[in-house]
Structures are given as structure tokens and as C-alpha cells.
Amino acid sequence: MKSVELEIALAHYFGFRQNLVVPIISWGLDIHECDLIVIRKSGYAVEIEIKVSVQDLKADLKKRHQHKSNKIRELYFAMPSSMIAAIEYVPEHAGIILIEENSKVKFHRDPKINTLARKLTSAEIAKVAHLGCMRIWTLKSNLFNAKNKIGFTR
Helix, strand or coil: CCCHHHHHHHHHHHHCCCCCCEECCCCCCCCCEEEEEEECCCEEEEEEEEECHHHHHHHHHCCCCCCCCCCEEEEEEEEHHHHHHHHHHHCCCCCCCCCCCCCCCEEEEEECCCCCCCCHHHHHHHHHHHHHHHHHHHHHHHHHHHHHHHCCCC
């Protein structure tokens, strides 16, 4: 499975119509890079680290930030269900989400709630929304360019 398949399955599962769900936050929130961030209606943030290979999962152990922040209340590692044998490399404080080939999301382990986490401010939530909107225009541009490159017409 490719990471985009996991992103889509997770966005549907976490309810992008009910929650703010934005992929790849690497700046603007003053935290480490997040593969997928979910801002719940409560104002608390959930980070989902997406892994598609055992090597990627092992490499994550070397990150200094260890996915800890007072802006993240819950941390999950999401991976294809075929990687279940590698869950030993997932940090103990992280929940585990397994995604099957049919995009069905299954929770394997709940995360330890970060009780030091705070709700995001209105300005921080607006920044995440802004970053998500920026992604839409980049995606539309890429789709338009790809469509024109291979000669599709509308």
C-alpha cells in the first residue's frame, strides 16, 4: 500500500467532514512534522504517523522529538495490516492503527493520552486550516497539469 492510500482511509475514518484533517504539516504550527493531523471539535490535536515499510518504522525511532509535544493529545502509528509483525518498533505511548487492503481501518492499540497537551488556540487551528487549503491548490494545479500533459479534455 502507498501512503496516500493510508491517508485517504484515515481521513475518511476520522471524519474530514466533522474534524479538520490535514496531511503533512511540516511548518506553521511550531512542532515536528506530522504525516497527518486531526483537529477534533474539542480543539485537541491527534497526530498520525504513517508507515509503509519496516525500514521507515525503524528509522522513526531515531527522531529526537519522539512525536512528543504539548500540542498533540494522541499519537497513532498507522500502517498496512501486513506490517503487524513490526509493531514492536512502535513507541509504547503510541496507538496502533492497521489498515487492510480494502481500506478498512482497525485499531490494534489505544494511545496513551498526553495529559500535558492543551487545546490548540483559534490562531493555531486557523493556521492548520490555511495549510490544508494550500494543499488543495497545489493538488488542483498538479491534477490540471497532469491531465493536460496526457491530453484529457473536460
